[in-house]
Amino acid sequence: MKRKTKRLLILLACGAGLASAAGLTLSAFSDNLVFFVSPSDLAKNTPNGRQMRLGGMVEQGTVERTSGGHAGARFKVTDGKADVLVTYKGLLPDLFREGQGVVVLGVEQPDGVFKASEVLAKHDENYMPKEVVDALKKSGEWNPSSGSPPPNAVWNAPAKPAGS
Amino acid sequence: MTHLPYIAASYVLALGVPLFFAISTTFRLRVAKRRLAVIDPRGKR
Amino acid sequence: MDTRQTIAPPRPVKLFHRFANPGQFLRLSGKVLPWLYSAGVLLTAIGVIWGLFFAPNDWQQGDTVKIMYVHVPFAWLASAGYVSLAICSVLSLVWRHPLADLAAAELGPVGAAFTAVCLATGSLWGKPTWGAWWVWDARLTSVFVLFLLYLGHIALVRAFDDPTRGYRAGAILALVGVINLPIIKFSVNWWNTLHQPASIGLTGAPTIAASLLWPLLFTTLGFTLLFAAITVARTRAGVMERRIRMLLMAKTSESGQS
Known part of the structure; x- marks a missing residue:
């Protein structure tokens, strides 16, 4: 075998090994790589008081903006199967509207209301x-x-x- | 609502970085050419 | 020389060796470079002017969508630059191609800088649209890892007294990092991310309205040509500098002997 061919084969073998290792690692960790959970995911588990991200669409006709001393809003986030009521105090991003995808960071309260500390608009x-x-x-x-x-x-x- | 500062900053970066590389590389090439001409007068490039 | 080696190899190998000749490279690149630069500048200028002043605004984002015309080309070049780096690394490890070593060393800093611009413009786009400068979602994180890989390559190539060892180590790092490229590409499809999926694919119509899309095609092509021009120019300089070093070394050893 020529030395060039040998080097090429060694390289290909290393590449195949590395690719499968990476693939296995990624599939094993894929749950942790998720940036947010959906309302149906949330509905499956009982509130655990941990901070998490919830992603979905702002449901039509559910946005109530609270005015006065604290700007904020109450709205429902849905993924078509389940919805979660979210309360938020603070400035909403420009792209926030009904029908828009959002990712909210917060804690699910024992009563099932999601108290958000940050609202991000998800552009499609x-x-x-x-x-x-x-x-x-x-x-x-x-x-x-x-x-x-x-x-x-x-x-x-x-x-x-x-x-x- | 307008977001001019964000847009301006993006375009300054996007146009500035290639410009910086183009100028610095042209300068580097010129220096290398000059030095090569001094050291190796027969290899005219 | 082994005669079998000159006859047996198929065409591609012959092609590599033609370009492996540094003199040939200097001559050819000298001719191509002005064209690359001028075409790159022209297309970028058309795209930027069209995008900034004539393309319509997005219905939700308003004028912020104009950041797309610079962000997307740099994101594409961050990955495409890395693919070039990986190709150079294969040529260097398998075929011991001397020009590939120089090209890889010169590609690294350009790729790193373009990736940095991609991250920065993305951040400047994220703040007004998402409401955050940065989030650790799969897409943003994997591009950040790409930036670190470039930095690692830059450092590794220059870390050894013997440049050949540096080139080998850098090539191996670059090839290991190739794993990251499909992760970047498919992160938005495999996992929930804040970053949106691709708007332009190989199949189907793009999900960008045509009036918004045209300037993007121009800036993408323009910046790609500029990236190529800068890399070729840097490699030219690298070839000349190596020749200078070799000539100087020959001279000092000559004078040392006499």
């Missing part, structure tokens, strides 16, 4: 100018406060000219 992978959103609203294809936009093929078909 869709980017569109206002006109496109207005057109979708007008045609009834999408109401932004009800959830994610329709499949991109509806509003961003490759055949359509730019800016349409």
Whole structure:
């Protein structure tokens, strides 16, 4: 065997070993790599008083902004199967709205209410100018406060000219 | 709501870093060329 | 020389050896470099001006979406630069390609700086949209690890008195780090992350409206050409500097003998 071939084979063997090791490690730790839990995950366990992150969509028609001395809000976070009531005192991010994905950091109270100390807005992978959103609203294809936009093929078909 | 400072900072970084590399590398190349010409006059590059 | 080795190897090996000739590289890169630079500057300028002044705002993010036109190219180049580093490392370890060693050493700092810009612009984008400068989700963490890998490579390549040992150690580190690349790419699909999934894939229409997408294509191509130009220019300088060192060493040993 030529030395070059031998070096190449050694390299490939090391690579295969390393890749499988990494793959196994990642699958073993995958539960800990999760940045947030969903409302259904939360519903499965009893409140344990530990700080955690809850992720989901702000449910339509549930946002009550509390005004006065402390700005804040009460709203429900849902994943379509379960929902959790969240209370929060503080400034909400600009992107916060009904139908928006959010990740809130806080503690689940014994009564099941999630008391948040931080609210982050989760942007999705869709980017569109206002006109496109207005057109979708007008045609009834999408109401932004009800959830994610329709499949991109509806509003961003490759055949359509730019800016349409 | 506008977020001009964030946008300005991003573009300054994104344009500034390649510019810095381009200028410093051009300078480095010029120095190397000059030194090479002094040491090795026959290898004209 | 073993004759079998000159006849038997298939074409790619011959190709490597043609570029392995430093003189050949200097001649070729000298011709290509001005074109790389000018095309890169032109495309980046078109993309930036289009993106800043003519592309519409996102309906939710407003003008903050303009950070996308610089963040995405740098994120792509952070990974693509690392792929180049890994290719150089294979060429260095298996084929003992002298030019690959120099190119890898010159790639490291550029890749690290571009990754830093990716992290910084991402942070500047995250604050107004998410409401946080930084979160330790799988995507952000894995890109941060990429940045550390670049830094480790920079340090390792320069850590030995014998440069060849540094190049070997750096190449091994770079190849071990390749594991991180699929993690970066698929982190947003495998785990819950705050970072959104990819908007542009190989299949299906992009989830970015066409009017917002065009400038991104220009800046991505433009910054990629600039990255290539900078790397080629640095490798040129590296080749010349090595020649200077060798000539100086030859001279001192000559004068020492006489």
